[in-house]
Amino acid sequence: MTKTRVPAVEGWFTLDDEPHLVGSRCTGCGTVFFPAERTACRNPGCTGLDFEEHRLGRRGRVWSFSTNHYAPPAPYVSPDPFVPYTVAAVELPDEKLVVLGQVAGEGPGLRVGQEVELVLDTLYEDDEHEYVVWKWRPVEPGPNAPTGGVTGGV
Amino acid sequence: MGAHDVAVLGVGMHPWGKWGRNFVEYGIAAARDALDDAGLAWTDVQFVSGADTMRNGYPGYVAGATFSQALGWQGAPVASSYAACASGATALEVARTRILAGLCDVALVVGADTTPKGFLAPVAGERGDDPDWLRFRLLGATNPTYFAFYARRRMDLYGATRADFARVKVKNAAHGLSNPYARYRKAVTEEEVMASPVVSDPLRLLDVCATSDGAAAVVISSLDFAARHGAGSPVRVAAVSTVTPRFPNTVIEMPNFSTDSTLAVPAPDLPFRDSIAAAAYEQAGLGPADLDLAEVYDLSTALELDWYENIGLCGPGEAEKLLRDGATTLGGRVPVNPSGGLACFGEAVPAQALAQVCEVTWQLRGRAGDRQVDGARTGLTVNQGLFGHGSCVILTR
Numbered sequence: 001m002t003k004t005r006v007p008a009v010e011g012w013f014t015l016d017d018e019p020h021l022v023g024s025r026c027t028g029c030g031t032v033f034f035p036a037e038r039t040a041c042r043n044p045g046c047t048g049l050d051f052e053e054h055r056l057g058r059r060g061r062v063w064s065f066s067t068n069h070y071a072p073p074a075p076y077v078s079p080d081p082f083v084p085y086t087v088a089a090v091e092l093p094d095e096k097l098v099v100l101g102q103v104a105g106e107g108p109g110l111r112v113g114q115e116v117e118l119v120l121d122t123l124y125e126d127d128e129h130e131y132v133v134w135k136w137r138p139v140e141p142g143p144n145a146p147t148g149g150v151t152g153g154v
Numbered sequence: 155m156g157a158h159d160v161a162v163l164g165v166g167m168h169p170w171g172k173w174g175r176n177f178v179e180y181g182i183a184a185a186r187d188a189l190d191d192a193g194l195a196w197t198d199v200q201f202v203s204g205a206d207t208m209r210n211g212y213p214g215y216v217a218g219a220t221f222s223q224a225l226g227w228q229g230a231p232v233a234s235s236y237a238a239c240a241s242g243a244t245a246l247e248v249a250r251t252r253i254l255a256g257l258c259d260v261a262l263v264v265g266a267d268t269t270p271k272g273f274l275a276p277v278a279g280e281r282g283d284d285p286d287w288l289r290f291r292l293l294g295a296t297n298p299t300y301f302a303f304y305a306r307r308r309m310d311l312y313g314a315t316r317a318d319f320a321r322v323k324v325k326n327a328a329h330g331l332s333n334p335y336a337r338y339r340k341a342v343t344e345e346e347v348m349a350s351p352v353v354s355d356p357l358r359l360l361d362v363c364a365t366s367d368g369a370a371a372v373v374i375s376s377l378d379f380a381a382r383h384g385a386g387s388p389v390r391v392a393a394v395s396t397v398t399p400r401f402p403n404t405v406i407e408m409p410n411f412s413t414d415s416t417l418a419v420p421a422p423d424l425p426f427r428d429s430i431a432a433a434a435y436e437q438a439g440l441g442p443a444d445l446d447l448a449e450v451y452d453l454s455t456a457l458e459l460d461w462y463e464n465i466g467l468c469g470p471g472e473a474e475k476l477l478r479d480g481a482t483t484l485g486g487r488v489p490v491n492p493s494g495g496l497a498c499f500g501e502a503v504p505a506q507a508l509a510q511v512c513e514v515t516w517q518l519r520g521r522a523g524d525r526q527v528d529g530a531r532t533g534l535t536v537n538q539g540l541f542g543h544g545s546c547v548i549l550t551r
Binding site: 008009026029030031032033034035042043044045046063064065066067068069070072073074075076077078085087089095096097098099100101102112113123133 | 272273275276278280281282285287288289290291292293294295296298299302303304306307310351352353354355356357401402404406411412413414415416417418419
């Protein structure tokens with residue numbers, strides 16, 4: 001029996017082949033929020049209450065990352081036996097923010113400044129469902145790929 | 155002497171450990187020690203400020219009342235504060251401002267906790283609208299994950315090494331060896347840190363602080379009350395900073411999924427962690443050069459290095475050199491965490507910021523025993539609670 005693919009959280013990302021994180025943009029000041037802010041703009045100089053959906057850019061650069069070697073507590077659903085996983089903080093140039101996500105595939109070998117893109121991958125499964133979440137996947141480094149740290153302060 | 159100074163009349167702690175008893179027991183033990191130290195009776199206290207614990211049910215959410223009832227209702231008004239790791243400083247600030255407003259002369263501040271084994275976990279249940287719950291569910295982003303992000307930034311930006319991080323643990327372990335309130339009183343070598351299991355790469359088990367049971371209490375009063383009480387020249391609270399971040403906060407912090415965007419508003423001049431101590435320095439009319447010691451929140455070894463820069467002991471990227479030169483070791487220019495810090499205590503969340511105040515008070519009184527910083531006159535504590543709570547206290551004598 002094929003399991004049904006369902007998002008692990010509703011409305012935070014699109015489910016197409018080239019997925020995007022779904023945030024919001026304040027129509028007053030243009031600030032982007034992820035996860036989406038829909039109540040009131042959090043820029044203290046803006047009184048905006050109206051937001052439009054904003055799909056975040058699919059590529060960014062690694063700001064930092066860490067591989068976890070101990071199973072976290074619930075509500076994280078760990079496979080048995082536990083498998084280490086990597087979480088990356090990724091700088092998105094268009095939105096000018098850093099957003100977290102697990103890393104799809106191999107974490108080791110990742111480096112600060114490396115370019116990554118958004119993919120969907122399994123977070124955990126039960127008997128009927130495969131719960132998917134956004135993850136960052138390293139983009140194949142090209143000949144001119146940077147080797148040092150990121151520039152500019154976020 | 156500042157116009158907003160209050161006196162520290164007494165301090166007390168219950169030893170840190172994994173005792174497995176009710177947090178109230180620890181809290182009132184610390185409170186009684188602080189009252190004895192102050193030479194005051196419980197019935198002399200005019201206001202009680204409790205720092206809350208989230209993991210001990212309803213009594214933990216109303217800590218001020220819980221401790222008051224346990225000590226015996228005597229009618230004093232109470233407040234209960236929660237600001238995560240910064241709760242103790244917030245509770246102290248509630249008491250201090252009440253004294254400075256002239257609404258009472260003497261107040262008792264207490265924080266105590268009993269912690270479960272292992273990682274601190276979010277509140278139980280299906281909590282799909284709680285970012286603290288969601289970061290565990292969707293990312294497995296434990297607290298050490300965030301500490302590891304900062305540690306790797308130091309490695310990438312400044313060339314910090316795992317050995318540098320290990321040296322922080324070695325230093326703090328040596329400082330805490332004879333501290334009767336510390337949970338871990340054992341010398342640690344760099345090799346032992348480097349050989350301990352990796353928790354969140356690049357941080358290892360001995361780089362990351364444990365969670366502990368413990369309690370700390372402080373009795374503060376107006377300077378007039380202290381003089382009438384014959385306190386001589388008491389340690390004084392010269393500043394308490396409980397600032398929050400300024401938008402846009404551009405450093406990823408627990409429990410957030412992202413930083414604020416700088417699309418519409420540029421990043422503030424001072425990052426949040428720098429702004430915490432800056433506000434306290436401004437309040438006290440002092441600066442980093444005035445410090446004789448500091449107690450900083452070493453949730454991880456690498457984070458202690460960040461704090462050196464955040465409180466202005468050195469410039470960005472210079473913390474490793476400051477450590478290697480011995481400036482922050484007992485006997486150095488400005489010892490950091492002479493108590494042994496979280497490395498020796500483990501974290502008892504609502505008690506920890508108050509424990510920092512207890513240590514600095516003992517240091518300024520010249521009663522810190524083997525870990526005494528010679529001639530200490532001014533000390534600073536600094537800390538940060540998740541969800542945007544700053545915590546910094548400057549004490550002088």
